[in-house]
Amino acid sequence: MDSEKIKYLQENYNLPSYRCQQLKEAFFHKHISEYTNITTFPKELRGRLQEEVPVLTTSLYKIYASQEKNAYKALLQLKDKRLVETVLLNPKPGLWSCCISSQVGCVLGCTFCATGTMGLARNLSSEEITDQVLFWQFFIKEEKIPARLSNVVYMGMGEPFHNKKEVFKSLRELMNPETFHLGARHLSVSTSGLVPAIYEFTEQFPQVNLAISLHAPNNELRVKLMPINKPYPLEKLMAAIEHYIEATNRKVFIEYIMLKEENDSLVLADQLADLLKKVSKSHLLHVNLIVYNQTDSEHIETPKEKARKFKNRLQEKGLSATIRKNLGRDIDGACGQLALKEPGRTTYFQSTNFVEVI
Numbered sequence: 001m002d003s004e005k006i007k008y009l010q011e012n013y014n015l016p017s018y019r020c021q022q023l024k025e026a027f028f029h030k031h032i033s034e035y036t037n038i039t040t041f042p043k044e045l046r047g048r049l050q051e052e053v054p055v056l057t058t059s060l061y062k063i064y065a066s067q068e069k070n071a072y073k074a075l076l077q078l079k080d081k082r083l084v085e086t087v088l089l090n091p092k093p094g095l096w097s098c099c100i101s102s103q104v105g106c107v108l109g110c111t112f113c114a115t116g117t118m119g120l121a122r123n124l125s126s127e128e129i130t131d132q133v134l135f136w137q138f139f140i141k142e143e144k145i146p147a148r149l150s151n152v153v154y155m156g157m158g159e160p161f162h163n164k165k166e167v168f169k170s171l172r173e174l175m176n177p178e179t180f181h182l183g184a185r186h187l188s189v190s191t192s193g194l195v196p197a198i199y200e201f202t203e204q205f206p207q208v209n210l211a212i213s214l215h216a217p218n219n220e221l222r223v224k225l226m227p228i229n230k231p232y233p234l235e236k237l238m239a240a241i242e243h244y245i246e247a248t249n250r251k252v253f254i255e256y257i258m259l260k261e262e263n264d265s266l267v268l269a270d271q272l273a274d275l276l277k278k279v280s281k282s283h284l285l286h287v288n289l290i291v292y293n294q295t296d297s298e299h300i301e302t303p304k305e306k307a308r309k310f311k312n313r314l315q316e317k318g319l320s321a322t323i324r325k326n327l328g329r330d331i332d333g334a335c336g337q338l339a340l341k342e343p344g345r346t347t348y349f350q351s352t353n354f355v356e357v358i
C-alpha cells in the first residue's frame, strides 16, 4: 500500500477524497492491517476491497525472533512467489529500526556476501520496498511492542543504487507526509559504491543518511572482495564521499566487515586511517566494524580481540569507530549478508540463536 495505490482505489472504486483520507489514516497512522477492521468504512466496501486489492504486495512466509526478542527477521513472499528478507531490530530501548531489501538477489558478487551468490533475480518495485516497512509497522502493533518504528535502513538484499529508480521513489514515499511521513534523517541507504548514483543521491536526498560498504583500504584488496571496485576504484569512491560531505555537512558511515587474516591487520588499520583522514572533514566519518556472519563463503570472522585492536588503532589515529553490536547474530551487517538457499531456509539462520515464532 502506498500513495499510488490509494489513488488507484480512489479512481477504480469511485472513492470520495474523505474515504481516501480514512484509508491513509487507517494504514499509515493507526497501522490497521486489514480493510475489514476499518470500521469507518461501509461493510460491503470493506469486503470487496479485502477480496480484490490486497493491502500488502507481500505475504508473510516465515518469521523468526531472536531469543532476547530484540531482533526479528521475516521472509516475505512476493506475488511471483520469490522471497525477500527484512529485519526488525531494537538496538536500544525505545528505538526500533528495520533493514529492508531493494532487490531479489544481487548482481555485484561481493565474495563475502550470501546475497551475492544468488545472482540477481529482479528488482523490487517501490511499493514492494515500502511494504516491508508497513509490514513491520503492522507487526509492532499486532505484537503490542510499546514503540514506533523510527529508522529505516536500505541494507538488506541487493544494491539499492542498482535499482535506483524504484529506491529513489520509495524514499520519497517514506518521507511523504500523507503516508509514512518518516524524517529524512531517519532513513539510511547503504551502497557498495556505485559512484554516479552517489552524486545523484546527494543531489536529491541531501538529508538522507549515506553508508558506504568499504571493507578494504586499498584497491588491490578491495577488488578481490568487491568486483564493483574495478569500475569504481577507491579514488572515485572517496571523491564521491568528499562531495557528499561538502554538499550536506552530514556524517557518512563506513561499513567494514572484519575478515580473518584478510582485512583485519593493524597495517590495514593504518592504511584505512590514512585513507579516511584524507577526507577534509574526516570527523564526519564513522567506521562501523562488523563481525562477519559466516556464510558458505571461504571467509572467516575475525576474533573479537583482534577486532578490538583494529578499532583501537583507528581511534588512536583520531577516527570515530565502533564494533557493531550483535543482535541475535548480526543481521544488520552491511548490505546483504542475507540469502535464500531455498524457500524457507536461509544461510543466515543456520548459525543463529533465532527461533521460529510463526
Ligand code: SF4
Pocket (backbone or CB within 6 Å): 105, 106, 107, 108, 109, 110, 113, 114, 115, 116, 117, 156, 157, 158, 159, 192, 213, 335, 336, 337
Ligand atoms: S554486499 Fe551488497 S552489493 Fe555486494 S553482493 Fe551483497 S548485496 Fe550485492
